[in-house]
Amino acid sequence: MSATKEKILATALQLFNRNGIDAVTIRHIAQEMGISHGNLQYHYANTNVIIQELYNKLVDGFDALLLGAPAQVTDEIAFFREGARASFRLIYEYRFIYLHFVEIGRRIPAITKHYRQNLKDREPQLMHLFSLMRKKGTLRKDIPDDVLKLLVHQVFIVCDFWLSSNEITMQLKGKKALDYFSRLFLGMFYPYLTPKGLQDFL
Known part of the structure; x- marks a missing residue:
């Protein structure tokens, strides 16, 4: 697995643990990482x-x-x-x-x-x-x-x-x-x- 994918998963895990699954979107994860949501969706289509x-x-x-x-x-x-x-x-x-x-x-x-x-x-x-x-x-x-x-x-x-x-x-x-x-x-x-x-x- 690429370093980018690992970082996405680590960031998502942190956000899901903190805010729950309903309050976290692809945009929230991308924003937390400082990348575009389009870039994130290249790796993972949705939450x-x-x-x-x-x-x-x-x-x-x-x-x-x-x-x-x-x-x-x-x-x-x-x-x-x-x-x-x-x-x-x-x-x-x-x-x-x-x-x-x-x-x-x-x-x-x-x-x-x-x-x-x-x-x-x-x-x-x-x-x-x-x-x-x-x-x-x-x-x-x-x-x-x-x-x-x-x-x-x-x-x-x-x-x-x-x-x-x-x-x-x-x-x-x-x-x-x-x-x-x-x-x-x-x-x-x-x-x-x-x-x-x-x-x-x-």
Whole structure:
């Protein structure tokens, strides 16, 4: 990707995060960059194309987190805890997507389609991690699989929509938001852990 395209995406991300998707146009992005809107449209025809590109970069970021994981996880709790915090940082970086997710999905159905498929793909990955935690004695063995599958759904709801809750309630910014909601997220697992698991999880 050219340096100009990267700068356009970086500028758009900043504006979308600050002002939302409805208040930002191609002209606003071009003005912020000090170029003509015609020049910008040579690279990206409209804001929907830019939003799709930023969503793709977000997906690439999550893929990089997964690819960076060791082939054999030796400490599932540490892996899950650090992975959750890294995911929350990435979500905050692209927070406009999550704050406007319903509207973005209406504008760009391909994003909704990808998101739904992504949920289906991630469920077996999390269930496998839970299976490893059971074998290590850190996750309770008396929890039925169907309840763990509900927990997986809870994980995605909290991860993907904590920003909306924060926006209308606590309104925390930056590190304070990340610290609080990462801890809130991890706290969901408290009832599912064995005494051994509780020693290192929270």
